[in-house]
Amino acid sequence: MASSPILPATMLTDARAAPMPAHWRDFVALTKPRVMTLVVFTGLCGLLAAPGSIHPVLAFTAILCIALGAGAAAALNQWWEADIDAKMKRTASRPLPAGRMERHAALHFGVGLSFFSVILMGMATNWLAAIVLAVSILFYVFVYTIWLKPRTAQNIVIGGAAGAFPPVIGWAAVTGDVSALPVALFMLIFFWTPPHFWALALFVKTDYAAAGIPMLPVVSGEVATRRHIWFYTAIMAVAALAPVVLNLTGVIYGTVALAGTALFAVLAFQVYRRRESDPARMAPERRLFRYSILYLFLLFGAVVADRWVLA
Numbered sequence: 001m002a003s004s005p006i007l008p009a010t011m012l013t014d015a016r017a018a019p020m021p022a023h024w025r026d027f028v029a030l031t032k033p034r035v036m037t038l039v040v041f042t043g044l045c046g047l048l049a050a051p052g053s054i055h056p057v058l059a060f061t062a063i064l065c066i067a068l069g070a071g072a073a074a075a076l077n078q079w080w081e082a083d084i085d086a087k088m089k090r091t092a093s094r095p096l097p098a099g100r101m102e103r104h105a106a107l108h109f110g111v112g113l114s115f116f117s118v119i120l121m122g123m124a125t126n127w128l129a130a131i132v133l134a135v136s137i138l139f140y141v142f143v144y145t146i147w148l149k150p151r152t153a154q155n156i157v158i159g160g161a162a163g164a165f166p167p168v169i170g171w172a173a174v175t176g177d178v179s180a181l182p183v184a185l186f187m188l189i190f191f192w193t194p195p196h197f198w199a200l201a202l203f204v205k206t207d208y209a210a211a212g213i214p215m216l217p218v219v220s221g222e223v224a225t226r227r228h229i230w231f232y233t234a235i236m237a238v239a240a241l242a243p244v245v246l247n248l249t250g251v252i253y254g255t256v257a258l259a260g261t262a263l264f265a266v267l268a269f270q271v272y273r274r275r276e277s278d279p280a281r282m283a284p285e286r287r288l289f290r291y292s293i294l295y296l297f298l299l300f301g302a303v304v305a306d307r308w309v310l311a
Ligand code: HEM
Pocket: 034, 035, 036, 037, 038, 039, 042, 090, 144, 156, 159, 160, 161, 162, 163, 164, 189, 193, 196, 197, 200, 293, 296
């Protein structure tokens, strides 16, 4: 395909000719539904933890908008990265690199859904929630995917902010403002993201190297990545316990956060301590990655339990 003054040629080539129209299942796959379950859960917890009340239909609409907005951002991420995804084993079977969908369909789907989710959020709840939703979509697509990811190994440290917004959005949908607890929850996800992602990056390092993405294990090596995981786990622990110290949450969160963070630290330390890699297994890294997901589910669930069970 000819190059364009706007997009590099690599971004214009479809991996293979796509039969049309794409199946609806491929549009669902484009939203990265498994990753987005936790994104939506943190948004729901932000909404349920907020003081005040919201009509259940509007609450449902707000969560739907977070899901649609996050899905739209994921679609745009894959629209931009179709060529990169084609080079990685983990992502090669996605609808675009596998040739089951044309790139312009993913672009239209992502842009359409972004506008729809933001406008619906604004009309159903308030424009602060809608603006924060718009910022998170723009951040994931432009700051993380397009700008930082191909350029720096610190891509997920800064770009990870996109994934930290959902509890703020859920909270703002109810209250129309943002206070200390949603900011604390933002910080928790923000500092959780590096250990979450780098644990995974250690065992899919060869994929990223093949695709030419400068992820930390590729650029700085495994030892530095293990050190970074440990460092960010320590900061994440401070963020996780801050709501307790600041008296923003109750005894359920306090207990879950203490126990859950202690286990996180143990697993992160096991990853840090390993100096040699065992590419066939990478068991501690896989364990930390899997546990990182459970950890966030547990802590966010505990925030809500404090508000509703202890109310
Ligand atoms: C820039 C930040 C992040 C990066 C780079 C990242 C990266 C990844 C990658 C590459 C995977 C593997 C997914 C796959 O194989 O398709 C994954 C899995 C996952 N991520 Fe993240 N992640 C980030 C932030 C988040 C956030 C904020 C959440 C939710 C709050 C999240 C939740 C999950 C979940 C639930 C999975 C497991 C999906 C499954 O079971 O297949 N991630 N992450």
